[in-house]
Amino acid sequence: MANATLHLHTRHHVGEVDRRVFGGFLEHMGRAVYEGVYDPDSAHADEHGCRRDVLEALDRLGFTVMRYPGGNFVSNYHWTDGVGPTAERPTVRDLAWGSIEPNRFGTDEFLALAARMGWTPMLAVNLGTGSPEEAADWVEYCNAAAGTRYADRRVDNGRAGPWAVPLWCLGNEMDGPWQVGRVPVHDYGVKASQAAHMMRLVDPAIELVVSGSSTAESPTWMSWDRQALEAVGGLGHYLSTHRYVGNPDGDTRRYLTTGALIDRQIDEMDAVCRYAAGVRLSGRRPYIAFDEWNVWFRTMDAEGMKRGQPFPAHLVEEVYDHQDALVVAQFLNSFIRRADVVKVANLAQIVNVIAPLLTRGDDLLHQTIFHALAMFRHRQSGRSLRTAYDGTTVGGPFGDLPGVDASVIHDDDRAHFFLVNRLVDETLDVSIEVADRAVVAIESADLLHHDDPEATNTWESPDTVVHESTDRARVDGVGVRVELPPLGFVALTVALG
Numbered sequence: 001m002a003n004a005t006l007h008l009h010t011r012h013h014v015g016e017v018d019r020r021v022f023g024g025f026l027e028h029m030g031r032a033v034y035e036g037v038y039d040p041d042s043a044h045a046d047e048h049g050c051r052r053d054v055l056e057a058l059d060r061l062g063f064t065v066m067r068y069p070g071g072n073f074v075s076n077y078h079w080t081d082g083v084g085p086t087a088e089r090p091t092v093r094d095l096a097w098g099s100i101e102p103n104r105f106g107t108d109e110f111l112a113l114a115a116r117m118g119w120t121p122m123l124a125v126n127l128g129t130g131s132p133e134e135a136a137d138w139v140e141y142c143n144a145a146a147g148t149r150y151a152d153r154r155v156d157n158g159r160a161g162p163w164a165v166p167l168w169c170l171g172n173e174m175d176g177p178w179q180v181g182r183v184p185v186h187d188y189g190v191k192a193s194q195a196a197h198m199m200r201l202v203d204p205a206i207e208l209v210v211s212g213s214s215t216a217e218s219p220t221w222m223s224w225d226r227q228a229l230e231a232v233g234g235l236g237h238y239l240s241t242h243r244y245v246g247n248p249d250g251d252t253r254r255y256l257t258t259g260a261l262i263d264r265q266i267d268e269m270d271a272v273c274r275y276a277a278g279v280r281l282s283g284r285r286p287y288i289a290f291d292e293w294n295v296w297f298r299t300m301d302a303e304g305m306k307r308g309q310p311f312p313a314h315l316v317e318e319v320y321d322h323q324d325a326l327v328v329a330q331f332l333n334s335f336i337r338r339a340d341v342v343k344v345a346n347l348a349q350i351v352n353v354i355a356p357l358l359t360r361g362d363d364l365l366h367q368t369i370f371h372a373l374a375m376f377r378h379r380q381s382g383r384s385l386r387t388a389y390d391g392t393t394v395g396g397p398f399g400d401l402p403g404v405d406a407s408v409i410h411d412d413d414r415a416h417f418f419l420v421n422r423l424v425d426e427t428l429d430v431s432i433e434v435a436d437r438a439v440v441a442i443e444s445a446d447l448l449h450h451d452d453p454e455a456t457n458t459w460e461s462p463d464t465v466v467h468e469s470t471d472r473a474r475v476d477g478v479g480v481r482v483e484l485p486p487l488g489f490v491a492l493t494v495a496l497g
């Protein structure tokens with residue numbers, strides 16, 4: 001058995017974990033909205049036409065923030081098409097995904113759903129085919145008191161008071177060659193800063209997310225981000241960054257070092273944010289909104305997506321395996337480790353499209369990644385603690401890394417540990433020592449484990465990879481010992497004396 005020790009002190013913290021890092025993303029894409037959250041024809045439909053079974057499952061993941069309506073979709077979306085009496089809403093072409101958009105679900109349906117689910121809404125505005133004025137009008141529709149044109153339209157549509165949407169994204173992946181209305185960074189900067197100015201004139205309380213580089217492979221990686229932040233200046237509260245990862249070569253050892261890749265991306269985006277704050281001599285720095293992240297590599301055929309499937313099309317319905325779930329846990333570990341700079345993060349996406357949930361007719365499948373995400377559900381609050389590591393290491397593209405990908409949240413008399421074993425064939429005997437506090441009890445411990453990294457949950461065998469309570473953690477003196485199996489993920493809550 002290999003050994004590992006994590007050393008901590010509750011005063012050595014990184015900062016408060018912003019619970020918005022446990023966010024999600026719902027796009028008008030494939031079957032995410034229609035046949036996903038919204039399906040009035042389903043046996044599970046509630047009085048709003050939303051699927052009860054899907055919403056109950058999403059509730060088990062405890063999403064805090066929900067980004068909507070795209071994604072690439074938003075760059076050719078006119079929000080006015082999706083409000084008012086549904087019978088009068090137009091059916092339009094969606095150029096982003098080669099689909100049609102019937103607009104049966106729009107702003108008010110989404111915001112009402114978010115309110116019922118306890119999600120903080122995060123809307124992305126159209127800076128592709130849309131104008132800064134259209135973006136500001138949407139802020140008025142959502143956030144202004146009655147008495148002017150768009151706020152009164154909202155009232156006419158059945159919502160008297162403002163929805164008070166606090167977070168707004170200034171476009172999406174505007175550097176991407178696939179983006180409708182893609183522009184060079186100079187043009188983006190002009191449009192985004194105009195939109196930011198007008199949107200904040202309508203509602204000075206909103207926070208704005210500047211659209212960053214779409215991928216780390218982009219030739220303008222970091223320089224786009226720098227220039228976009230400089231252009232938007234003090235009106236930009238966050239820099240958006242995205243990452244999709246995968247294991248196309250079937251190299252599990254390498255894949256399980258993904259957490260280090262995410263750490264590096266956060267470091268690079270943090271450097272750009274600090275630079276932008278430095279050159280504008282501003283004490284207020286932008287933070288990171290990691291507003292799209294997930295595993296996505298099996299269903300990337302963009303042309304295939306556009307081959308005219310009937311509505312709603314089955315797009316990018318990635319089937320996840322066990323190792324993907326371990327990588328999903330590593331993403332969240334990275335966000336917790338860097339609680340000082342990552343303030344918002346959104347799993348892309350929540351149902352049917354690269355998602356933890358799949359629907360088929362009235363049936364619902366919980367994918368492997370669902371179980372990794374669920375293990376964070378009741379462990380979201382507190383301060384992130386630094387860890388010092390002794391023990392077995394693994395080699396890889398990022399040099400020698402700890403055998404455990406770990407994060408820790410300290411919440412008063414309690415601490416939560418998230419431990420992913422990066423070793424594919426060895427159990428790790430993990431000791432956790434909290435220098436200034438004694439561990440007095442294990443409150444709960446959950447394990448996600450399978451011997452086969454490629455194990456999946458299927459319609460025929462839906463519970464192949466599930467998380468369950470484990471007795472592999474025990475109090476040992478004043479610390480904890482965890483027997484972490486190879487390819488295992490343990491989430492653990494302890495009481496501190």
Ligand code: AHR
Nearest residue numbers: 070071072073172173348
């Ligand atoms: O989440 C799927 C797509 O990935 C989003 O629409 C886009 O922003 C990204 O490229």
